[in-house]
Amino acid sequence: MIEAIGLTKRYGRTVAVRDLSFTVQPGRVTGFLGPNGAGKSTTMRMILGLDRPSEGRVLIDGRPYHELRPPMRTVGALLDAKWVHPNRSARNHLRWLAKATRLPSTRVDEVLAQVGLTAVADKRAGGFSLGMSQRLGIAAALLGDPQVLLFDEPVNGLDPEGILWIRRFMQGLAEQGRTVLVSSHLLSEMAQTAEDLIVIGRGQLISQGSTSAFIGGATETTVLVRSPQAAKLAEVVTQWGMSVRITDDDALVISGGSSDQIGEMAATHGVVLHELSPQQGSLEEAFMRLTGHAVEYQADEVTVA
Amino acid sequence: MIEAVGLTKRYGRTVAVDDLSFTARPGVVTGFLGPNGAGKSTAMRLVLGLDRSDTGFVLIDGRRFGELRRPLRVIGGLLDATWVHPHRTARDHLRWLARAADMPRTRVDEVLDLVGLTKVARSPAGDFSLGMAQRLGIAAALVGDPSVLLFDEPVNGLDPQGIAWIRKLMRTMADNGRTVLVSSHLLAEMAQTADELIVIGRGRLIAQCPTAQFISEATESSVRVRTAQVERLQTALVHKGATVRHEPGALVVTGLDAAQIGELAAAHGVVLHELSPRRGSLEEAYLHHTGDAADHQAG
Amino acid sequence: MTLLAVERIKLFSTRAPVWCVATALALTIGATAGLVWLNARHSDGVSPESTQTLYILGLAVTMVMATLSVTTEYRFGTIKATFQAVPSRTRALLAKATVLALVAGFVGEISSFGSWGVARLITGSPHTDIATADEWREIAGMGLVYAVAAVLAVAVGALLRQSAAAVAILLLFPLLVEQLVEIVPGVGERLHDWMPFVAASQFAGTVDPTLPYGPWGGLAYFAAVAAVLLVAALVVVEKRDA
Structure with a gap:
């Protein structure tokens, strides 16, 4: 469970996130939506203790991030799949992570199997396709067997098979009772994946609730x-x-x-x-209706000159 | 119109594109699908004359790329939004392209306006977010007002507003009689955008046909029926040779179409x-078609 | 003309070329001024040709500018946009070489007359008047050397595609390799005579009577080397995937 309570983050005079409160429930995939510049990344960084909130706090399973010992056993995140040394093998990458968090090295083989990388575990990560790197990133997030998982735009650059795999994988994690928060711009994908939605715009909460209620209420x-x-x-x-x-x-x-x-x-x-x-209306229609005024930056209507 | 005829391209010992022929027609949006490594990007580079094919050729509105005197007037492509000098402003980037296309200077402001970059036109392109860079790439493709447009993963990095915008842009371009070829991995998006599909796997053509046909051929279509008189309807349906499955609160019927079921119910x-x-999804159809053509599957 | 305008816009819409031009001029003219000022105390006069001895400084910077105009296109991928806009890669590259040659020629002229002018200002001596045909060649002809060098640099950039490699070769060759060649046993001196930048300085500097060609022959040879490299670059670029 993730609880954000009155989160506010200021960078100088710009307010990236303003008095944001929401709860992410375990046992389901929660989509985190918002236009560019809405404050999604800032919020995710605050959840993970990378940025400090100016006001308010975030609790992960009841405790703030810096009180988690070690944090990887409670929360895992996939923010950028490219944070891997290209000449290190997938297995060695996970081995040093496991060492760093004092996890048994048998855990490495378990997560490799879980994401389907066993066959290529000893190949250098630099030669991986984007989909394979993404799986390696997920394996790293899963190492500590955390109850809370965060994914930032996980399907970016993946091909249809990879997209399907990630969707099923996230749903599988939720079915095991974990808390899964995933941010994405791909609404048709989110409509298939997420049972719950948290929608923000200009740093403020626009809506929180089930996906079907969100669509039904706005369309x-x-x-x-x-x-x-x-x-x-x-x-x-x-x-x-x-x-x-x-x-x-x-x-x-x-x-x-x-x-x-x-x-x-x-x-x-x-x-x-x-x-x-x-x-039923589409998630896109509902999203456009509710965030229409919260868009930072918009192209003009399409006209052909 | 884009006509690719017998394209083959090898890089060393790997065959990226293998005797590939396809046609993208004007007036429709053609989706270009395939797993990673299937050769989509290579095929697009061959269309734009960036790579030289080992065999085969591509005709753009009937002519080879090398024969086009002002190619930007005929074909505009967005293959990679990062192909911009980071210290050059958006405006300057479009200015040299407009000059190369022999378009008037005013065209630069037009396309900037069209993609919504007017306000940041004088900022260096290196400061742009991925979404803004994508819009600049689209502006560059449109600068010569070409009759053929080629987009490789155009929604990459765009937010929902941007995605809806580009979908509408491609629709409008096709409705105006232009040829639009767009590659994407986002099948739900493609199902909404593409009228026709070209699907490749391992460098070869798997299918080229209208999107609806691609889906209906590979997936089962069924009809979901709800009624208070389940028994009665089911008996009539089975009698007519339909197959009936139960879902919570509904019947799922295959073997008869909705109109036939409606007539039967009335009778x-x-x-x-x-x-x-209920039609199958493009995703189901795609996975059915490409099942054995994916390059690396997880074990 | 269109292609030349395209290349001109590209060249001057980033800051690097402007800085290169400024650096080339400041370096050559500034260093010449310093040298003349030091010499002026010890000798009573400065000849026009002695104001041109440091031309290689500005030339090196100008070649860096020219080669970067190609390699940065590869580095940032704009070369693909260029080839999409201009179907004939040969014409695109020739246009680039032409624009760079013109700009470099202009830089060469300002640099040579600037160096001469600043020397004349410092010494105020009539010795610095340009009198002979040789002196006119050395000063007014500098633009030609710069222009040819720019073409050569564009060709090297197009062949190598990598900024670091191209810059290294263009700087190390005239400043180091051509000098080291002399120590090759047996053929060293003959080889040295036919080094391209040795030939260039036969035109741009004091005529060396031991060389097998005169000043104009030197320029022609330098231009021939540049032309061969350019043709090689054109052939490679046409064949190669962008």
């Missing part, structure tokens, strides 16, 4: 209907106070009613349905 | 609460 839920008797159905649902929009390919997009209600009405009026799909 | 007086066609 409109509609029902897409196709029917050979679309006009008739449109008339009926309009009478019941629902609003109808017709798409380019003659489907109805109905808002203001559930698919159950529309199905009942169709049956009552003898309307044959070819499709009746509830449409 | 049997079944009230539907949901009738949602």
